[in-house]
Amino acid sequence: MSPGAVADCCPGLLTAPLGEDESVELARVFKALGDPVRLRLLSMIASRDGGEVCVCDLTPAFDLAQPTISHHLKLLREAGLIASERRGTWVYYRLLPAATDRLAAILTRRSVPAGT
């Protein structure tokens, strides 16, 4: 997919004023990213080779109680940024790239072609 393909599909933040409903929906996703713990969780999940991380690997990486990590993962999941799957005793989380792709597109300035 060419870099322009996504950029052309949606108005984005920077091109046209956002509607009320759109803004509510988008804010939910950005709010999920608005916490240092969740950002680190997301980056740990996204950057893992194989695309999956066991919760058992995430929890000990923070100085926080296990229910707290579980709570943050839930918020990321409800925002549509990650998905989880249980395999045996363990639960694995993976990034949903469509979500971050969309955010990146929304924040990307359309290069105004030439003679503005």
Place this chain on the structure above:
Amino acid sequence: MSPGAVADCCPGLLTAPLGEDESVELARVFKALGDPVRLRLLSMIASRDGGEVCVCDLTPAFDLAQPTISHHLKLLREAGLIASERRGTWVYYRLLPAATDRLAAILTRRSVPAGT
């Protein structure tokens, strides 16, 4: 500027685990985007031809008291997303594109070339 230029400069969220300090700083910016009113304000500012909007044009667009809008603008400003300038009686806000560019880059997957 080629699309890859920005993408190559920083690790991004999706490539390597975020450090603690980085995540705190980034979260502040995303948190500023995590509110529907602020998203709409930002999009109204960013999409305006000429790049500037008078606060007097922003305030009446919402069903909120004037100090509330002022407060949201302050948060966007403190997050480094917009800047303000007083000209006579009026105050004008404009987008700081470097901020949104950075976020877009951070959320962009580096296209892993060919044979992953």
Place this chain on the structure above:
DNA sequence: GCCTTGGATCGAAATCTGTCTATGTAACGT
């Protein structure tokens, strides 16, 4: 069946946010 381990859910405490009204400040007109 029972115990252990991984993870989610519940309920409570402390803190942070969004919003308001009231007030302050800066620039302009008369």
Place this chain on the structure above:
DNA sequence: ACGTTACATAGACAGATTTCGATCCAAGGC
């Protein structure tokens, strides 16, 4: 100087968020 208009700041309050300990559920081993 005075009044008016445009914004910002201060203080208050309701509701949301973050975190915890306690508990519950699912899977596996004995």
